[in-house]
Amino acid sequence: MSFIADKQTLEDLNLLSKYRSNSVYSIFNVVHTRGGRKILDEMFDFPLTNVEAINTRSSIFEAFGRLEFLFPLNGQAFEVMEDYLSSAEGKDAMDIFKLKALAFVGLDKEYREIQAGFYETVKLLNIFRDFLYRLDPEAMPAVYWKEIASVKAIFKDYRLAWLLLANGAKDLSGLKIAKYDAVLRFTFREEMKQICSLIYKTDTYMAVGNVGRLSGFAYAKALAKDRYIIRLEGLCHPELKNPVSNDITLSADSNVLFLTGANMAGKSTTMKAFGIAIYLAHMGFPVAATAMEFSVKDGLYTSINVPDNLNLGLSHFYAEVLRVKRVAEEVGDSKNMVVIFDELFKGTNVKDAYDATLSVTKAFSAHRNCAFIISTHIIEVGEALGAVCDNLQFVYLPTVMDGLKPSYTYRLQQGITNDRHGMMIINNERILETIKGTLKQ
Incomplete structure (x- = not known):
């Protein structure tokens, strides 16, 4: 059953307004990603009525507040990564080779955008992987650590072994970019969504946890x-x-x-x-x-x-x-x-x-x-x-x-x-x- 609170109550308490700097929502709206903001919106729209679910969520926020970590990814750079990964919808892996061929004669702007998105995505994936390995399993609630373990398993897949080597590179050959791009945007399409999902949750957990700690709540x-x-x-x-x-x-x-x-x-x-x-x-x-x-x-x-x-x-x-x-x-x-x-x-x-x-x-x-x-x-x-x-x-x-x-x-x-x-x-x-x-x- 959903928690009951009507429009009058929300307005009386100035809870949800995203456009008022003095609303309760605005206190916690310090997330960096679009997905993190969507999660924050859903949490405000649908309070919980299950004891275990409430206490579990609180424990995650509290854990991140104690860590005092800052969100490791740049919000604008992450939007580039999101756009890059989502650009594969409705396409197949061969499209990148077609775009590369057109780029040779200066006729395809889209290839340049994909190239830039590829390099940014490689960088951010490495940053987030390094961040996950900094987390202490004993400091994290079990439910969150299960998600971390699942994402770590993705990074350990042999088909992503090139990711570390490509980190920081800006001069990969067109053939390698096409090959690695196919892995990220097509072979690992669902896995990339899973990683982004954990990034969104981490963004929200950090934002709320740090607000709680800094405010003395x-x-x-x-x-x-x-x-x-x-x-x-x-x-x-x-x-x-x-x-x-x-x-x-x-x-x-x-x-x-x-x-x-x-x-x-x-x-x-x-x-x-x-x-x-x-x-x-x-x-x-x-x-x-x-x-x-x-x-x-x-x-x-x-x-x-x-x-x-x-x-x-x-x-x-x-x-x-x-x-x-x-x-x-x-x-x-x-x-x-x-x-x-x-x-x-x-x-x-x-x-x-x-x-x-x-x-x-x-x-x-x-x-x-x-x-x-x-x-x-x-x-x-x-x-x-x-x-x-x-x-x-x-x-x-x-x-x-x-x-x-x-x-x-x-x-x-x-x-x-x-x-x-x-x-x-x-x-x-x-x-x-x-x-x-x-x-x-």
Whole structure:
């Protein structure tokens, strides 16, 4: 079963955008090859739900991070190699002799391109072979080492014995080029694809592993679904510089985190950090935390920036209701979900928002196989929930006052805050005086 995360969730957490420099995808998009980028895209598009698969992938990333190796091939040069090898599609080995004959009379540009691609490919194949022999089998997870052993066997084939001798050569005869070209592009066509596949994977493993190491991220340990635990230590948002970290634990006995705090106290950032960590952990990627373990979930839903839809005639409130309904359908279908609601029902009046938040949170909390983070400005809801639910944990992000100027610690504390500083901030900015035209310049 595929991990569930819809478009709204991906946008709320800014996960996938390839064209935003501040997206989560952009953090890891330091691959060098087209194939490596395709693998990275697939990993982001399809997080895993199998415990063994997640932990195996994490172990490969972590192993390459420890090695501190740089990708051994030049990306642009490798594209030349890719184009050279793929140019044989639909042709046979005799075509190179025909091109060579035309080249003698200066009539074939394609032969010159093949010649250049051949020399570049020989060089890069030797570089990659040397790289594989530098790897310590004891430092590599078994699943990856099997692929290495398979590719090493290709390089050891007697029909490629000439490869080392041709390395660095620029003056091979036309006959030898034609002979060796036939070996690479025709006789070993499938083997070359296998080598390129390992190059793509290595590119991706190195990119993610090095990002994890350089960023100080941790690798999460995936646990069985029926453990119903999510434990994060030192959690922070991966895009922030010098972030403040927090610890969060959710379990079957305490599966709802009820979060309060003033505007700008950091509620949305904390919830986004949690959601991003959940998503990356299911990909087997390093997360912005010092430690994490989690029971594998079926999916993740967020409701942070729910837009109205004027084309469909939907108000902001009704869009929120539909969003909650969709989550309710997934949770009611016995799926193990992680759900994040930022200020439920903020599109309606306070009385309705109070009643709806109380009822919906109480109903959701009964699904102890799921994990919820719910924030609100209506702190009275927390007191009512505490009287009827025994599986909620109440935390808040405090505001520290320096006279009339608020500041924020961004550190979670136990309890429910009574901070209400909206009018204070409005007064500090002297908005009413500006409206009345009495603000002194």
